[in-house]
Amino acid sequence: MIQTESLKDSLLRLQNTTPLVLNITNAVVMNNTANALLAIGASPLMSDATEETSTLIDIASSLVINIGTLTSRTVMAMKCAASHACQTGRPWVLDPVGAGATRFRLDTSRLLLEYKPTVVRGNAAEIQAIFSSQGANDNTTRGVDSLLATEDVADFAKEAARQHNTVIAITGATDIITDGERLVRIDNGHPMMARVTGTGCTATALTGAYLGVQDDALIAATAGLASLAIAGELASTSARGPGTLQLNILDELYNLKPETLARYLKLT
Numbered sequence: 001m002i003q004t005e006s007l008k009d010s011l012l013r014l015q016n017t018t019p020l021v022l023n024i025t026n027a028v029v030m031n032n033t034a035n036a037l038l039a040i041g042a043s044p045l046m047s048d049a050t051e052e053t054s055t056l057i058d059i060a061s062s063l064v065i066n067i068g069t070l071t072s073r074t075v076m077a078m079k080c081a082a083s084h085a086c087q088t089g090r091p092w093v094l095d096p097v098g099a100g101a102t103r104f105r106l107d108t109s110r111l112l113l114e115y116k117p118t119v120v121r122g123n124a125a126e127i128q129a130i131f132s133s134q135g136a137n138d139n140t141t142r143g144v145d146s147l148l149a150t151e152d153v154a155d156f157a158k159e160a161a162r163q164h165n166t167v168i169a170i171t172g173a174t175d176i177i178t179d180g181e182r183l184v185r186i187d188n189g190h191p192m193m194a195r196v197t198g199t200g201c202t203a204t205a206l207t208g209a210y211l212g213v214q215d216d217a218l219i220a221a222t223a224g225l226a227s228l229a230i231a232g233e234l235a236s237t238s239a240r241g242p243g244t245l246q247l248n249i250l251d252e253l254y255n256l257k258p259e260t261l262a263r264y265l266k267l268t
Ligand SMILES: Nc1ncnc2c1ncn2[C@@H]1O[C@H](COP(=O)(O)OP(=O)(O)OP(=O)(O)O)[C@@H](O)[C@H]1O
Pocket: 122, 123, 144, 145, 146, 171, 172, 173, 174, 175, 188, 189, 190, 191, 192, 193, 194, 196, 197, 198, 199, 200, 201, 202, 203, 225, 228, 229, 232
């Protein structure tokens, strides 16, 4: 359904063109996602100043909005950025961190959805929360962590992607990516990745980088999630625990080659 060749091409293009990725992201992961973007070959810029949002979007290849540590001030910046990206056709990815946990997160996520994100990347609980008609529901989420498996929301996500004309990327033990017509699964990664904060946020940032070089958003999101999952899988072989895993992932992203993607990818 997706050719491995298109993922290899996307990585090569990313490495050859160094896309500038503007990130409005959370305080927990900001340093690590900037490092992950640099490691894979993109150029990160982190800013939530409304004074410069539109100027930065105009020079960037893509935009990442992650609501992880939202405040009323940063929500304004996110709205401003999403609106400008939508109006100017700049590809952008939304990470609705903890969307199911509180009303503030749910309302903010749904507000941002109105600005037509190219990709929405979340865990299963976040995807169910943002695209369903329910309120915040603590049976599906423990804070920012999902209590649902990705397969639980696969069919729901496919329909939501079709209705909203977007790509939905759900991370977990098996990643699922759908544009409403196509649906792919990635079976790479390692369970220890869930013990490092912001692994999913890194998947979102990498998807942002690929959106800067790949017009097919399903391929861009698949490349982003596959790059992280394979880097995590390789990194886990020499990690003693989450600390070394986090560092090793940066090294594996730096060393990632198109051939490595093709060799390790478990895509169905
Ligand atoms: N049990 C697992 N087995 C294999 N890989 C996993 C597992 N759990 C997580 N991963 C890997 O980690 C990636 C991120 O998934 P995770 O479920 O931690 O996202 P998340 O909860 O949204 O992250 P965060 O909120 O910490 O940013 C997945 O795409 C996958 O590659």
